Amino acid sequence: MTVRARVRGIYTTSLTHLLLDAGHEVVQASQPIRERFDADLPDADHDVELATTADRQGVGVEGDPDAVETVLDLLRSLAIDTFAWAEPAPTGAVFDGVVHETLGSGAVVDLGDGGEGFLPFRNAANHIGDDDVVRVQVTESAPPWDDDRPVLDTELKAYGGLATLVPGQEGTRVDTRDDAAGRELAGMTDLLGAEIPEGWGVRWSHSATEASMDALNDALARAATRADAIDGVLGGDIGDPGRLVAPTETTWVWFGRESRFALDDHRREVETTMPGHHRIKAAHEAASAGVDFAEALCDPKGEFPFDVVTKQFGPMEGDTVRIGHGKPDGRLILLGRGEVVDYDAAEETIAVERQMSPGGNYDALDVPREAGDTALTKFREGRWWYPTVYRDSEGERKGTYVNICTPVECFPDTLRYVDLHVDVIKHADGTVERVDDDELDDAVEAGQVSEELAEKARNVATALERAL
Structure with a gap:
């Protein structure tokens, strides 16, 4: 289509x-x-x-x-x-939920199969407290690698792009500062062919003031279809937490x-673009203007300028960074902060040292985590793996853990990748072992990792087994 x-x-x-x-x-x-x-x-x-x-x-x-x-x-x-x-919990979806915690500015709501959402007190029609049941709509979703919860509202609406339908609203409103354009659009609304459900009012976005009649009619028709879906859940008793209707997907x-x-x-294909244009812009908000300036002045060619980017924005030796351990199911696990103890621009590598807290064992190495232990991890930009060497308080090696992952990106405050489950370890006695192939197989079966990506991970692990 x-x-x-x-x-x-x-x-x-x-x-x-x-x-x-x-x-x-x-x-x-x-x-x-x-x-x-x-x-x-x-x-x-x-x-x-x-x-x-x-x-x-x-x-x-x-x-x-x-x-x-x-x-x-x-x-x-x-x-x-x-x-x-x-x-x-896609934007626009309607859920029944129950409040299980109140915070300073709102309530955490259990949405059942939608996870948790956050209902600001300003978006609640009435006072809410623990264990109250609510019918809510998602107004803003949040990516799975983010700590934020979806934002909720107790006022239900039907979003249709340029047009939004609001139950109980009388007449037509236009969200614009151009009063003349707003009045013109409000007057045109009655001329459109789309049928507005009874009891719903129209709210146009500013962009609608510049749209064609066909575009306005399409938007209103789409919003009306979504309003019909929501109409069936307006009012009525609130049930167990769960999704009632989802007119759109996110x-x-x-x-x-x-x-x-x-x-x-x-x-x-369209515009002068330096190597690593999006890699640089993704690393730091302030980088956008610099990238645009460089591309406007010249026709940049060559390789991604790792040394220039890291020297301008970081990370550099002495900086503190987090390790952003992404998972194939979308979660982001932060493995703690460490100090950049070595920086090599020529090799595009950054070494990070962390002080380990005692308790438990190191995964797969099966050796205890003890007071005074350190972990030295070497990251190379763009490499499909990275090694971590664990040492005790005396500097004796306790083992090496090599993580296979998507190509590493050394952003200013977080070193990012997605873990691909399978890993290779080297014990203190020199024994090499490959682990967690079954977890990679399970991720493929669950549709979280493509077979192509899984095969790449397996090939990297095989090469590392031989090299170690």
Whole structure:
């Protein structure tokens, strides 16, 4: 199917090229994007939106289920280390829930199969406390690698892109500061062919003031369809926690290092693009202006400038960084902070030392974690594995753990990758052992890791077994 997509964020140019090249439409484009593409980019309503996540690590894909799946097929084809996770609490979904904790500014709500959400007190129609039951709608989802919970509201609405329908609202409202354009749009609403469900009012976005009549009618018709779905759950008794209706789907896509470089290739078809354009922009918000400036001055070629980027933004020797241990199910586990004790620009490597807390054993090595132990981990940008050497308080080696993962990215405050389960260890006596192949097999069976990526992980593990 052909989809109409709205694209926002640091990946916009590359994703616009990817979509157009595959025969899809890009709508509501910004002026810079219109200037870059010799294509028809109408102010039409969208079936799906691709928006860069707040941490710039990927995009959220939200919209009609078929459109979302079509776009996901395209994104998965970018590179081997593109991951996608369906959101259990998609934006616009309605849940029954129960409050199990109140915080300073709101309540944590158990949504059953939707996990947990956060209901700000300002979004609650009445006072709420522990064990209260509520009917809520997701207004803002959160990626699985983030600590945030989906944001909830007790006022239910039907979102349709340019148009939103609100139950109990009288008449038409336009969210714009252009009073003349707002009045004109409000007056045109009655001329549109889409039928508005009884008891619902129309709320147009600012972008609707510049849209065509066809686009307005499409948006209103889509919102009306979603309102019909929600209408059935308005009022009535609140039941056990769980989803009642989900007019749209939300999926989170995380771009690995190879995916970012593949996006560079798409952008390069349209605009001057330096090596590592998206890798640099994803690393630090302040990098965007510098990248744009460099590309405006010259035609950059060559390799990704690891030394320039890290010397400007970090990490460098003496810095403190976190190890962002991503999991194939979308979670991000922070393995603690460590100090950068060695930096080699030529080798593109960063060595991080951590002081280990006592208690338990080291995974697979089966040796105790004791007071005074240290872990020295060496990361190389773009490598599919990294080693950690554990030593005791006297400096004696307790073992080496080699983690196989997607290509490492050395961001300023976090070293990122996705763990691929299978690992290779070397015991203190020199014995080499390969572990957790079964966990990788399970991840493939669960659809969390592609067979292509799993095979790459197995080949890396085999090579490391031989080398160690």
